Amino acid sequence: MNLEEKNNEILHPKIQPYLYGYDSYFRFFTSLYNKKKLPNVMLLTGIKGLGKSTFVYHFINYLLSHGEANPYSYPNFEINQNNSSFKLIQNNTHPNFFLLENTFSNTYIKIEQVRNLLGFLNKSILSRNLRIVLIDSAEYLNINSSNALLKSLEEPSPNTFFFIIHNSSSKILDTIKSRCVEYKFHFNNLQKKNIFNKISKNYQININNDILEQFLYFDTPGNILRYLLVFKDSKITISRDILPCILYLMENYRNKKDPELLNFITLFIENYYNELSLNNHSNLINYFNNKYKILNMIQNMKIFNLNEKNSLTSIDRIIRNETK
Numbered sequence: 001m002n003l004e005e006k007n008n009e010i011l012h013p014k015i016q017p018y019l020y021g022y023d024s025y026f027r028f029f030t031s032l033y034n035k036k037k038l039p040n041v042m043l044l045t046g047i048k049g050l051g052k053s054t055f056v057y058h059f060i061n062y063l064l065s066h067g068e069a070n071p072y073s074y075p076n077f078e079i080n081q082n083n084s085s086f087k088l089i090q091n092n093t094h095p096n097f098f099l100l101e102n103t104f105s106n107t108y109i110k111i112e113q114v115r116n117l118l119g120f121l122n123k124s125i126l127s128r129n130l131r132i133v134l135i136d137s138a139e140y141l142n143i144n145s146s147n148a149l150l151k152s153l154e155e156p157s158p159n160t161f162f163f164i165i166h167n168s169s170s171k172i173l174d175t176i177k178s179r180c181v182e183y184k185f186h187f188n189n190l191q192k193k194n195i196f197n198k199i200s201k202n203y204q205i206n207i208n209n210d211i212l213e214q215f216l217y218f219d220t221p222g223n224i225l226r227y228l229l230v231f232k233d234s235k236i237t238i239s240r241d242i243l244p245c246i247l248y249l250m251e252n253y254r255n256k257k258d259p260e261l262l263n264f265i266t267l268f269i270e271n272y273y274n275e276l277s278l279n280n281h282s283n284l285i286n287y288f289n290n291k292y293k294i295l296n297m298i299q300n301m302k303i304f305n306l307n308e309k310n311s312l313t314s315i316d317r318i319i320r321n322e323t324k
Contacts (some may be wrong), residue, residue: 013053046185049223
């Protein structure tokens with residue numbers, strides 16, 4: 001894919017050659033590794049869309065590309081796309097790297113996948129005495145797959161490193177967490193805004209800066225970019241008039257049934273009621289009650305697959321009546 005091409009696709013972290021905003025984290029991890037103090041089992045925690053996977057793929061390339069042609073560009077925090085380790089990881093053929101992830105959205109990591117990982121850990125390595133395991137979305141490890149993994153986490157060989165990525169908005173099993181050294185990733189609003197401006201430069205995104213800052217208060221740069229691309233082919237301009245955006249998203253969800261759209265609808269609802277509250281202090285209790293009624297309906301749609309038609313109709317009626 002041409003990285004300069006403006007399109008609707010967000011690059012997968014595995015093929016993203018640029019890293020933004022993680023300078024201090026990257027320096028910290030490289031310092032630990034160079035001092036031989038990098039933990040063998042690391043839990044990297046932060047909310048979804050913060051760029052944790054991109055950070056890990058960059059750090060893994062830093063480790064694996066050492067001594068290769070076209071190694072990682074540390075000063076620029078950039079992967080050379082001609083590097084052999086970068087290409088092998090893209091093709092899932094690197095002998096020193098194993099990826100464990102949920103293969104489909106909202107599905108658990110299966111015990112068969114963990115058994116394949118155990119086979120990888122037991123194999124001898126031909127190139128460099130270094131094994132790297134990336135467990136992405138660890139919250140999708142169920143009890144069976146977690147139990148199968150525990151011994152490997154307890155007794156890793158000195159040159160085996162586990163990078164376990166966890167979405168902090170979801171619970172992870174204590175049996176996994178207790179065997180890791182946890183690192184929590186966080187960015188303030190200004191940092192998130194700078195990251196968003198950099199990752200969105202190859203996309204035709206038009207958004208008011210004030211609205212962007214409101215969104216970033218509740219969510220992450222990656223999620224915001226993903227959501228905003230929903231509007232790219234529409235005639236809607238995101239402005240302070242948020243109601244048309246919510247109605248467009250709900251209609252989009254009715255047609256596509258994409259659960260990610262429910263997250264974006266939630267984000268717009270939060271901002272919609274914040275704006276109403278700022279402009280009409282006399283109706284705060286009603287706004288508060290209606291907002292949480294709507295958010296509860298959306299949450300129930302996600303969890304229980306309730307009658308979506310009735311729920312969306314109710315949400316539509318409530319938000320339209322707020323401005324009457």
